Each structure stands twice: as C-alpha cells, then as structure tokens.
Amino acid sequence: MVDISLVTILLPSFCGGVLILISHLILGRQVLNRGIVFMDLAVAQIAAMGAVIAHIMNKALESSHNHLQETFKNGLETVMPFVFSIAGACLISKLSRHAATELEAIIGCIYILAAACILLVLASDPHGAEHISDTLGGRLLWIQWSDLQIPGLATLALLAGLLVMPRLLAGKLFYPVFAILITMSVKLSGVYLVFTTLIMPALAISGRVGIKSWITGYSLGIIGIGTGLMLSSLFDYPGGASIVVMMAVACALFRVIVKSPATASP
Template sequence: MNLSAIDIGILGPAFLAGLLVLATHVPLGREVLDRGIVFIDLAIAQIAGLGVILAESLGLPDGGLWTQVAAVAAALLGALLLTWTERRAAEQQEALIGVLFVLASCVGILLLSGNPHGGEHLKDLLVGQILWVSPAQLTALAAVSAVIGLALALGWNRRLGRFGFYGLFAVAVTASVQLVGVYLVFSSLIIPALATRAWTGRRRLVAAYLLGAVGYALGLLLSALFDLPSGAIMVCVLAACGLALALTFSPSRVP
C-alpha cells in the first residue's frame, strides 16, 4: 500500500470524468435493459474505437479533431445499421449486435496487425486511460454530456423514433470510450441499472448514480494505493458494489 500515491491532481479529474460518464450512461443503461439489448454498448463502443483505429491508420493525428469525427461517424453508422436491423429482424437484434461487436473487434485487430504499438492501442481501447484525462477532454465530455442529458430530458430518444435512441447512444458512448475504455463503458451502463432494478421511479435513478459514484471513487482509490490498472479495478469494484446493493435491497425489502 502506497499512501503517497494518492494525488488529487490525478484522481480528481479522473473521478470527475467518471461522474460525467455516469450522467449519461445511467439513464441510457436503464433503457438498454428495458429494451433487452444489453450488449449494444459493447458493439457501439467497439465500432467507435474502430473509427479511431482507422483514422490513425490513415495518418491522422492521435486524438485530433478528425479522429473524433471518424469515431462519431463510425458510431452513427453503426447506430443506423442497428436501427435498420431492429426494423427488419427485431427478434434477432441481440444476436446481430453480438455479431457486429465481433466483426468490429476483428477488423480493428487486422488494422493494427502491422502497427508495432498495436497491442498498446488495443489495451487503451479496452481499459481506457482515465488517470490521464486532460482538461480539454473533460470540457468536451461535459459539453457532450450536457447535450445528451437535455435530449433525454426532452424525450428526443423517443420522439425521433428508433434512430433517436441509437443515435444518442452512439454519441454518448463515443464521447466516453476513449477516456474510460470499452469495459468501463459497459459496466457504467449495465451494472448500476441492473443492481437497482428492484427500485422504482426517482429512487432508482438516485441509487444508480450513487452506486456508480462510489464504485468509481473506491476503484480509483484502490488503483492508486496498490498500483493496479485503473480501468480493470474500477470494473471489479463496480460489480462488487452492484452485487452488494442488489443483495441488500431485494425486491421484497425495497419500500
């Protein structure tokens, strides 16, 4: 244990990034569960990552404007494809989402096969680099989160039909996956929503936000104290907190 590793200058921005991710992912995660398309976030996140890999393969600056455009464009194309498949084959939608995830993953691996830093790129895509979030990234994430939050509050995800939900989802995931990685994006969406299914109304939303915030805070703290990979330990802590909450507040115990 290394108490001197607790640096608020690093952990503070990382925790703020986590809160911004939760701001959009908690309500979207609840809708994902209601729709029965749990793995959509993995697929969209992987497609957005594929856009980043493709942009870098074409020689565009890492993290530059055009890389972000490529990521958003790829995610929106994926959202458009899933909108079409839901209309044509709704019963097979979850299976098709899984196939899309595998295809995007494999294409990304093929694109990085000749890159000497390909393994590092894949690791960053999966577990993120939340400890090294910059002020510019935080500002951009805050702006995107505010727009998505407003859109959800106004019900645009339903007013715009099938693509309304998939499109908002694609933008939200694209904004977060490059900071926290595919695994933490999935965990932020599904674990709080799943652990609070016994709750209803505003209580469920508040409990999900608190669960996510505690999971991020404890995960970051453990990562610093024991020099553990931040993304991986936060996923484990979120899962542990979610299990504890679900067992403590079973449907028969929730008022």
C-alpha cells in the same frame, strides 16, 4: 490522513468517471428496457475501430509536414470514431425493426466482427498492443480537465433535452444520441468501463422506479468509481479494470442485500 496531492491527481479522473456515469445510467436503463444489452459493446467497439483506422490513415500521412495535411490528420482522429459509431447505431436501429427476434445475436456478431477487424488492422503495427489496451482499458487515470469540456457539454445537452422532451430517447433518436455519447466515453474510459457504467448500475436498480432508484444507481456508480480509483492508485492497478471490479462488487452486494422489486416475493 488524506493525501491531498493524491486527491488532486485523481480528481479529474473521478469527475470524468462521474460525468460518464451521469449519461450512461440514463442510456443504460433505455438499453435494458429495449432488450439490446450488447448494443453498447458493439457501438463502442465500432467507434474504437474508427479510431484505429484513423490512426492507420494518419501513419500514411506522417511523412508530410504540410499544415493542411496535419489539420486533416487531426480531423480524422476526431471525426472517424463518430462516423463509424453513428453508422453502426443506425444499422442496429434498422435491424431492430426487421430482425427483432435475432437482434441480440446479430449485435454480438457485429461486436466480434469489429474486434476482429481491429486485430487485423493493427497486426503489423509495432504499437498495436498498446492501442488495443487503450481501446479496452481506456486512459481514465491520465485525463486532464480540458478532456472533459466537450463530453460535459454533450451531457448537459442530453439533460436539457430530456427536461424539455422527457420522451426524447423513446424513439429513433435514441440511436444517434447513444452513438455520440458512447464514442466520447470510449475515448475517455475504454470499452470495458463504458459497458460497466451503462449496464451494472442500471441492472442493480432494475425494476425500481422513482427518484430513489436514480439516487441508488448513481450512488452505486460513484462508489465503484471512487473505490476503483483508490485501489488503482494504492496498488498500481489499471484504473479502468479496478473500477469495473469495484462497481461489480458494489452492484452485486446491493442486489444480494436489497431484493429487487422484480424478484421479491408477493
């Protein structure tokens, strides 16, 4: 028998995961086509670095109770991740034109540099380990319906833009759009789940085209999100990590059972 109260608790998390998946499968296929697989990790980590720096700056303002300074503190937490991620995406866009053969290696270096900076900035923070855990694993299990409003509008804007301009993401505009959506996703789900939803379903349907490929990709992602959340609730496992594992299982089984056109024998 289905526990209605459990379903009610997990429904915002499930919808949040599906909302992230909707845009991430689109972006993930672009990432694979462009050969910049680690870009999402790098941009997500840069966005997380912006959030951490905003947190440190806010701590410096904690002694003040001035209304304007409180507003400034809230603005920092919202704006800084976007500023950092868009700047990082624009840097990668420039590098894609001037250092194409070394791009993946450079993106990997950017990722590890951002991760190291987070560790250094939080080294003296007593809650540093908690912030790092939230950055990587996310807080998908604890999101509320109100947390999905702005990401939902951003996803609708992406879908509407693609409907009007099907090649919207084919040019340079891909990078800022990618940065904005990734930053929103990191806040909801963490770096691990961002990478997972971007790459795993897209990789599972690599070489496939047409509406069936999209249905398959979204189905695999939804299976991973649903079973991961159930595993998390039943055994008290971290939500983000559970989804990562279950989505990996679903996508790997699909690739093993159903041969990709790219690898099938002629």
